[in-house]
Amino acid sequence: MTGWLPVAPCTPDGCARHTGAVRAPLPAALLLLSGCALVLLGVACAPLAGLLGAGPRHHLTRRWARAVPRAFGLRVTVRRHAPDLLPEGGELVVANHISWLDIPLVASVRPGRMVAKREIRHWPLVGPLAALGGTLFIDRDRLRALPVAVRAIATALRSGSRVVVFPEGSTWCGRGGGGAFRPAVFQAAIDAGAPVRPVRITYRSGAHGTAAHHSAAHGVAGHCPGPGAGAAAFVGSDPLTASLWRVVRAAGLTAHVDVLAPIPTDGGDGRRALARRARAAVLGPEETSPSGQTAVASDRANRPAASVHH
Template sequence: MTGWLPVAPCTPDGCARHTGAVRAPLPAALLLLSGCALVLLGVACIPLVRLLGAGPRRRLTRCWARAVPQAFGVRVIVRPHLPDGAPDGVELVVANHISWLDIPLVASVLPGRMVAKREIRCWPLLGPLAARGGTLFIDRDRLRALPAAVRDIATTLRSGSRVVVFPEGSTWCGRGGGVFRPAVFQAAIDAGATVRPVRITYRTDPHGSGLAAGAVAFVGADPLAASLWRVVRAAGLTAHVDVLAPIPADGEDGRRALARRARAAVLGPGDLLQARQTAVASDRANRPAESVHH
């Protein structure tokens, strides 16, 4: 293990459980087929979408990404609503990380180039989609590769592209969360980019009660197939995506202070104490950890 391979204390047996209402196997299987078909359609259409201009390409990406969670039976609520014609910005989007569903959720609101661990390239369905979509793959097995990864992200930001990253460095079950690794925030400082925090929560109803992170949590060695089936079996899932106020990356406070500000914004004051308690053991075990992956 290296310093940029943080480990969350979450495990499939302990965290990835759904205790609420469930769908019957047949409707769940139909949702699974529809969701996988939509993902495959997205992979097949990428070469054609690349031929479009920036505006139409962005709108199509958002529409497709918005449809993916819905195809798997998850309702999506975005606050505030961002129009489809909203322009791209030179910003680093940072979000908490619970599930593979986080990726299309963020892309449906703020599409950009994702930062991901190298292993995702080999995943079924999602791997080819990520590769063709311009994902920046990071080699987490080599600590020496970290400075080059930061430079690549900064260069991408300077080119005018939006970059999306999950700076906890690993998926968490939603009860609390991990420390935001500061390395990626150095890229925002170097590029003079704005940091845009995004908060993702999963509920069992659209009105905000009944946390349901266990149904969607994709943690530890959880097989992707098992996670997919757990999502489509869980009835009444609603994903809340809160787009928060931007944070200027002026470099005065440094990357660690910027990471702490972004984490405080994403978690909110009510969740900070719980997050601190659940993350402290992992943070001690992984120091000095400055990781970027999803």
């Protein structure tokens, strides 16, 4: 196991459980059918979308990505903490990783080329859709392949592409405050001179109003988040079918997406410092406790933001 392929402490039994209000089986099944149908529609239309220019393709991707979580029964709220101005060159978008839902959520606000493990290329439906969307597939099992992956990401950024990555390297439900942001992808941003755009994803259960990053935001390590994160969490060996059913059964599940201010890469920060700055923006800074364990402190300032409800 390498540092490029971390393992989260989150497990399906410990984290992926919903304890809030639930939908009846029939409405949940209808949501499941509608959500899967919309995903299949995206797969069918992907070849045609690939023929469009970047602007129309991104617009179409955003509309589809906004519709997918709603089809599965989620309400989505987006807050933009900075003007949504496109950079002259590329942009590296980094977000925390909790669920498969994170992918359409990020695509709904900052569509771009995803970075994914190479195994996804061979998954049914998802693999072909990801390939058509320009996904950069990387070999996470071999550390020697890391420089090649960094160069590929830097090349995409130099070409003006927006590249989306989940630098925790695995899904985390919030237990222990989330994972460290792996610095390799930030080297690609530095090499390309591209800004880093942090995106924070949070899930809440309507009945309890509990945030997925609740334990992280309060510096409490080792505790699983509340019912909102439990419903959305897709961790460890959790089967996708079980996760899909848990999501559609969770009543009042809301996803909150915060698009944060970009971090410039021309300030002299190395990749590790840049990774820490991005993580602090998304999850809060890492702190070392007297016991030697890593905890997470809150840096949630009351900054003005525009709210958009999908």
